[in-house]
Amino acid sequence: EIVLTQSPGTLSLSPGERATLSCRASQSVSRSSLAWYQQKPGQAPRLLIYGASSRATGIPDRFSGSGSGTDFTLTISRLEPEDFAVYYCQQYGSSPRTFGQGTKVEIK
Amino acid sequence: AQLVESGGGLVQPGGSLRLSCAASGFTFSSYDMHWVRQATGKGLEWVSGIDTAGHTYYPGSVKGRFTISRENAKNSLYLQMNSLRAEDTAVYYCAREAIAVGGTYWFDPWGQGTLVTVSS
Numbered sequence: 370e371i372v373l374t375q376s377p378g379t380l381s382l383s384p385g386e387r388a389t390l391s392c393r394a395s396q397s398v399s400r401s402s403l404a405w406y407q408q409k410p411g412q413a414p415r416l417l418i419y420g421a422s423s424r425a426t427g428i429p430d431r432f433s434g435s436g437s438g439t440d441f442t443l444t445i446s447r448l449e450p451e452d453f454a455v456y457y458c459q460q461y462g463s464s465p466r467t468f469g470q471g472t473k474v475e476i477k
Numbered sequence: 478a479q480l481v482e483s484g485g486g487l488v489q490p491g492g493s494l495r496l497s498c499a500a501s502g503f504t505f506s507s508y509d510m511h512w513v514r515q516a517t518g519k520g521l522e523w524v525s526g527i528d529t530a531g532h533t534y535y536p537g538s539v540k541g542r543f544t545i546s547r548e549n550a551k552n553s554l555y556l557q558m559n560s561l562r563a564e565d566t567a568v569y570y571c572a573r574e575a576i577a578v579g580g581t582y583w584f585d586p587w588g589q590g591t592l593v594t595v596s597s
Contacts, residue, residue, distance in 0.1 A: 370536075402581065402583075406521075413570055413588060413589055413590055416583060416586075419585075467523065468521040468523070471521075
């Protein structure tokens with residue numbers, strides 16, 4: 370099983386600042402099969418990024434993903450008020466599908 | 478594409494519950510489907526998957542207790558949960574794999590979730 374470790378656990382930032390979220394895998398993620406999801410309280414997860422770096426339909430270009438192998442990053446270039454949420458990475462290249470424990474981006 | 482879960486509720490430890498997920502807006506039979514759960518204040522945990530041929534997949538935490546199934550004629554996905562434990566308390570989401578062709582893909586869309594509470 371691939372274990373995904375996200376850091377930091379909580380990121381306290383102000384609107385307009387840049388957010389950098391990390392997702393590290395315990396072994397190489399095949400074919401960069403890594404996705405990022407955003408979740409707000411009381412809502413289902415929403416797909417942001419797939420294939421490590423491809424933005425999902427309708428996702429603003431302030432969201433970007435990068436990385437390969439075992440190290441992946443989600444960057445939010447300029448935080449908007451609606452971006453404060455919890456973010457999860459997921460690997461889907463091998464079974465069982467696994468998620469990271471999440472990074473909460475909160476308003477400073 | 479839309480997914481709507483139902484069937485959650487309060488059940489005693491050791492009891493059973495069957496969740497349903499109604500799919501619409503896409504050719505249900507062409508997609509692999511999954512259940513993912515989330516305990517209150519916790520992260521996401523994949524709990525089962527079923528491919529278009531009916532092959533099923535589970536993590537060790539639920540294997541032997543949970544059974545995923547699908548009924549393509551009714552555009553429906555199910556999760557039969559037996560021998561429930563307090564630690565199974567969570568919101569259960571159904572989710573579709575994003576692409577119909579062979580391979581493994583990210584999950585999109587997700588349903589809104591249904592709450593299962595295991596307590597005496």
